[in-house]
Amino acid sequence: VENIDTILGARAAVFRVGVIGDQMQRGHWGTGLALVADNSFYVAKHERMRTDDQLRNTIMHELGHTLGLNHNGSMKFANEVPQSDYLPNYYSVMNYLYQFTHFNYSDEESVSGGPLPEVCNQPGMDCYKGDYRVPADWDNLMINTGKIGKDYNSTIGAAGSKVDAKALAAQQEAMQQAEAAQGSAKVAVVGDPELHRGENMVSLKVANPGLDAARMRVEVVYPSGKAEQTVTVAGQGEATVALPISVGVVKTSSLPLDVRVVNEDGSQAFAGRFDVAAVMDAD
Known part of the structure; x- marks a missing residue:
């Protein structure tokens, strides 16, 4: 070329x-x-x-x-x-x-x-x-x-x-x-979610800056559990992933979400932490 x-x-x-x-x-x-x-x-x-x-x-x-x-x-x-x-x-x-x-x-x-x-x-x-x-x-x-x-x-x-x-x-x-950029990913939290005690849904936007479509596993680890979902993202495209987040007693105004994106071959495409707003439980 x-x-x-x-x-x-x-x-x-x-x-x-x-x-x-x-x-x-x-x-x-x-x-x-x-x-x-x-x-x-x-x-x-x-x-x-x-x-x-x-x-x-x-x-x-x-x-x-x-x-x-x-x-x-x-x-x-x-x-x-x-x-x-x-x-x-x-x-x-x-x-x-x-x-x-x-x-x-x-x-x-x-x-x-x-x-x-x-x-x-x-x-x-x-x-x-x-x-x-x-x-x-x-x-x-x-x-x-x-x-x-x-x-x-x-x-x-x-x-x-x-x-x-x-x-x-x-x-x-x-x-x-x-x-x-093939094999890498960019991740952002969609909107301004506010977590509360019980079941929640958090949406993540996963971008593939590479030329070709890529199959990726999106993993989210939070204080009381873990969620994951596999998605295929078009080359230079984006996909939105909605993940369930189950929250226990909330004692802080935000909760950390550790996000990791893994390629089909096992290599890491992204790793980062997002602090998401949370509604504190009354004492």
Whole structure:
């Protein structure tokens, strides 16, 4: 991805390069990485990618990014389509819902409506429930990019595309930062809960700053017990987890909640303490 100019030289005006390798880094189970509307991509064929169909679909998924496709359709319509990785009626290999089951880009407009598919009932599949219209992928591929179609020394003759170099560099930097953040998490308490003696519910917002979806176990330890829940959070997305907190006699104006988030491989993504307001019992 970073050495594409060295690898291709002037051929970058014609060719895209895809590399199939192993795990991108220890503890990172993402399936690939690509530069959107550019001409290089990487597919991580690690131990969790077990079938040829998964590999095939992932190659098409990452190639799609170089053709200007995001997880919600062509970037030409980035300001018109909801920023969701889970649009139920968008049947495309680019959609996280169908990355491993639909070997094609969408060939017709995808419109919201109708019952949600069964896949939306799976844990962590935060399917979008609002209105949307996603133009067909095939009709809106970006063949010419920052390199593809560029006239190198007048030898290739294809008209170059105008590209905002600063915006492209910022986009690539953001992707690199997200890649480096894979395996970490951010946690915040939702609202201003006030604990009282008896049964309570506390909601935590869990953010995944990495590129790829991650399955995480959220653990909360408090003075009189422990609660936990497993959730799948989309890449660069958030999920809200509601946990039951059973409180005994309250003698202080706040109670500590020790929160830990653990990745599927057992590594720690987050650890921190939150002091939550509490209603003291009368003496």
